[in-house]
Ligand SMILES: [Zn+2]
């Protein structure tokens with residue numbers, strides 16, 4: 035999703051493109067890393083006044099319409115990212131020191147097949163891999 039396409043994406047999903055919603059999505063697009071709701075709230079507020087409840091509401095709507103992908107942390111915190119290339123099968127890396135999330139390159143088809151075969155007898159709809167350790171800044 036590109037910045038200029040936001041209103042159209044929202045309209046296609048039957049979401050009214052209010053200025054606050056657009057600002058929240060803009061922030062998700064600009065960010066290279068998945069953000070949790072509070073990080074997102076703080077970053078949006080450096081430019082536009084939006085309350086935390088609006089951020090949560092907007093994220094819920096975007097998640098329902100699959101414009102945003104939610105990553106569930108083992109700690110119970112949800113992180114959110116915009117699907118940039120229609121793929122939600124890229125793995126993530128969680129830094130256990132600074133707590134940031136990083137997107138890793140997409141899993142290629144061959145590796146995806148291996149993973150799906152591991153879940154023999156199941157019907158796989160999403161693959162979600164989170165690796166953890168220390169990021170380049172922290173190690
Ligand atoms: Zn780190």
Ligand SMILES: [Zn+2]
Pocket residue numbers: 068115124125126136137138
């Ligand atoms: Zn990602």
